[in-house]
Amino acid sequence: MIEQLEYTTLQHLWWLLCSVVGSLFLFLTFVQGGQSLLWQVAKTRTEKDLVINSLGRKWEITFTTLVLFGGALFASFPKFYSTSFGGAYWVCILILFTFVIQAVMNSATNRGTFLAAWCTRGFSLSTAPSAFS
Amino acid sequence: MIENLDLGMVNWARAQFALTAMYHWLFVPLTLGLSWLLAFYHTIYVRTGSEEWKRLTKFWMKLFGINFAIGVATGIILEFEFGTNWSNYSWMVGDIFGAPLAIEGIFAFFLEATFFAVMFFGWNRVSKGFHLFSTWMVAAGSSLSAVWILVANAWMQYPVGQAFNPDTARFEMQNFAEVAFSPYAVNKFTHATSSSMLIGAFFVISISSWYLLRGRHVLLAKRSIVVAAALGLLASVFTVFNGDESAYEIAQVQPMKLAAFEGLYVGQKNAGLVALGLINPEKKVYDTQEPFIGFNLHIPGLLSLMANRSFGSFVPGMKDLVYGNAEHNILGSVQKMERGKKAVASLDAYKQAKKAGDASAADVHLAALNENVEFLGYGYLKKPEEAVPPVALSFNAFHVMVILGSLFPLIFFGYLYFSWKGTLMEKKWLLGLGTITYILGMIATQAGWIVAEVGRQPWTIQGLLPVSIARTNLTTGTVQTTFFMFLTLFTLLLIAEICIMVKQINIGPEEN
Numbered sequence: 001m002i003e004q005l006e007y008t009t010l011q012h013l014w015w016l017l018c019s020v021v022g023s024l025f026l027f028l029t030f031v032q033g034g035q036s037l038l039w040q041v042a043k044t045r046t047e048k049d050l051v052i053n054s055l056g057r058k059w060e061i062t063f064t065t066l067v068l069f070g071g072a073l074f075a076s077f078p079k080f081y082s083t084s085f086g087g088a089y090w091v092c093i094l095i096l097f098t099f100v101i102q103a104v105m106n107s108a109t110n111r112g113t114f115l116a117a118w119c120t121r122g123f124s125l126s127t128a129p130s131a132f133s
Numbered sequence: 134m135i136e137n138l139d140l141g142m143v144n145w146a147r148a149q150f151a152l153t154a155m156y157h158w159l160f161v162p163l164t165l166g167l168s169w170l171l172a173f174y175h176t177i178y179v180r181t182g183s184e185e186w187k188r189l190t191k192f193w194m195k196l197f198g199i200n201f202a203i204g205v206a207t208g209i210i211l212e213f214e215f216g217t218n219w220s221n222y223s224w225m226v227g228d229i230f231g232a233p234l235a236i237e238g239i240f241a242f243f244l245e246a247t248f249f250a251v252m253f254f255g256w257n258r259v260s261k262g263f264h265l266f267s268t269w270m271v272a273a274g275s276s277l278s279a280v281w282i283l284v285a286n287a288w289m290q291y292p293v294g295q296a297f298n299p300d301t302a303r304f305e306m307q308n309f310a311e312v313a314f315s316p317y318a319v320n321k322f323t324h325a326t327s328s329s330m331l332i333g334a335f336f337v338i339s340i341s342s343w344y345l346l347r348g349r350h351v352l353l354a355k356r357s358i359v360v361a362a363a364l365g366l367l368a369s370v371f372t373v374f375n376g377d378e379s380a381y382e383i384a385q386v387q388p389m390k391l392a393a394f395e396g397l398y399v400g401q402k403n404a405g406l407v408a409l410g411l412i413n414p415e416k417k418v419y420d421t422q423e424p425f426i427g428f429n430l431h432i433p434g435l436l437s438l439m440a441n442r443s444f445g446s447f448v449p450g451m452k453d454l455v456y457g458n459a460e461h462n463i464l465g466s467v468q469k470m471e472r473g474k475k476a477v478a479s480l481d482a483y484k485q486a487k488k489a490g491d492a493s494a495a496d497v498h499l500a501a502l503n504e505n506v507e508f509l510g511y512g513y514l515k516k517p518e519e520a521v522p523p524v525a526l527s528f529n530a531f532h533v534m535v536i537l538g539s540l541f542p543l544i545f546f547g548y549l550y551f552s553w554k555g556t557l558m559e560k561k562w563l564l565g566l567g568t569i570t571y572i573l574g575m576i577a578t579q580a581g582w583i584v585a586e587v588g589r590q591p592w593t594i595q596g597l598l599p600v601s602i603a604r605t606n607l608t609t610g611t612v613q614t615t616f617f618m619f620l621t622l623f624t625l626l627l628i629a630e631i632c633i634m635v636k637q638i639n640i641g642p643e644e645n
Contacts (some may be wrong), residue, residue, distance in 0.1 A: 078227020
């Protein structure tokens with residue numbers, strides 16, 4: 001069945017897939033970004049844990065979506081992949097950097113989660129320009 | 134563009150990739166190996182229903198969880214580094230290299246991430262059968278992601294199933310099955326997973342031995358050791374055998390790499406394997422210095438046996454591979470460069486003819502290109518000697534790996550034997566050695582990475598694309614900055630992981 005599809009149709013399908021995954025990634029990023037409300041909405045330790053556990057501990061899903069987004073772009077639109085990540089170098093590095101800190105802080109210790117919230121704030125900020133560019 | 138290369142940037146980008154890959158490889162073998170051990174422990178618990186085995190499984194699972202997160206976090210940097218630092222490479226091979234990467238993301242990661250959550254949080258929440266199934270799926274998923282990433286890596290070492298498209302100047306996939314089932318990929322996968330299993334076994338043995346020396350959690354430690362040593366013995370023997378198979382494969386497709394491993398400058402019949410010797414790091418392929426400093430011991434014929442499965446056979450040395458050897462019908466990089474330059478010239482002429490709309494001239498140039506296309510990469514080398522990888526580093530890494538690798542089955546056997554005799558507690562020397570086996574295993578596996586990837590230099594794709602033209606057009610300063618950013622980040626991660634691990638090991642398994 002797949003062999004009979006036109007090259008351009010396949011590209012359209014892949015573009016659709018990449019956009020779905022990409023927008024899912026963006027959506028999840030903002031879900032995690034909710035952690036930055038930590039100091040606004042949560043007063044007690046329990047409330048803070050609630051914020052972290054409901055929003056912050058979704059990083060595995062965000063992470064897997066990002067990996068899939070990257071892999072799918074690499075395979076289906078190599079030119080887009082190579083020019084956008086090589087071109088928007090610092091944006092990309094910032095996303096990765098804040099992402100890794102956040103991932104590890106979240107899974108490491110409870111104390112770390114407050115730092116993780118800060119990192120998430122940086123992470124959301126660094127994602128925003130790439131979403132609109 | 135290619136003429137104004139900034140070599141500094143290439144080397145910093147290489148350093149950055151090595152940094153990321155080696156840090157990643159500190160965590161990944163443990164994930165790969167320990168996940169299978171968890172599956173065994175969990176199965177024993179479900180079959181016996183014993184609370185002791187449940188406690189044991191939960192303890193190792195907790196340590197697994199700490200390691201898992203950092204492993205994936207470093208992995209994501211690797212995936213994007215292809216785009217940020219090696220964009221020319223990503224563009225030229227995206228069809229081939231990107232495909233296994235995408236498959237890894239779609240199947241393996243989702244499998245792993247989904248079942249990891251069930252495995253970790255599933256105690257008393259899901260049925261026993263499904264919980265056990267999840268533990269097995271985590272092991273299968275992590276090995277599956279290893280399959281795809283190693284298929285991608287094997288293709289860089291031995292590019293099969295592809296064709297060069299002169300219109301786009303890209304390598305395009307012709308046959309997916311050839312890429313996925315390339316013998317090189319099969320060897321890589323079996324060697325990497327079996328060696329990771331022995332790392333997982335060493336992890337368990339190191340911690341358990343420490344407990345035994347302290348007289349803590351004795352029953353748990355002994356039980357953990359028996360299962361780990363049994364798996365480790367199988368895995369380590371298997372690793373030795375498929376390591377030999379890999380060497381044979383390398384001799385066929387990357388003879389230069391094999392010659393560098395063994396410091397073999399001049400090819401010989403009945404070539405010997407170096408058992409003892411200090412390589413001369415100053416020696417160049419064109420000078421007359423001795424390859425070894427002082428005393429060295431070769432086991433005659435063994436290298437010939439390893440490379441060609443026959444004692445008397447000829448193994449080409451680095452000199453033969455650089456300057457050619459007519460007697461044994463070996464093309465050197467001198468000859469390959471000549472043909473490579475022709476290929477580059479034909480490619481340029483073809484492009485110009487295409488632009489001018491001269492179809493017949495384009496056909497002529499295309500035919501000329503196709504004659505020499507397999508040496509295209511050599512056309513971008515500046516000197517034939519560039520085709521030699523860093524010899525001393527490859528040699529040392531290879532021998533560290535081989536020596537440690539041959540020692541490992543003995544250690545596992547010792548543990549099994551004394552466990553069986555019931556005298557393990559009295560063998561303090563073995564337990565003492567046991568506590569550092571994890572570090573020894575790590576040294577061996579990191580050396581293995583160096584062997585595979587430093588030995589591939591100067592190529593990104595063996596014979597087709599040198600690293601110097603695979604890069605992104607960035608300044609040295611940029612890559613330098615991110616190198617130190619990642620160095621700091623990864624070192625902090627490593628320290629954090631070790632602290633959390635040590636704390637958890639000190640606490641030990643939870644009491645009933």
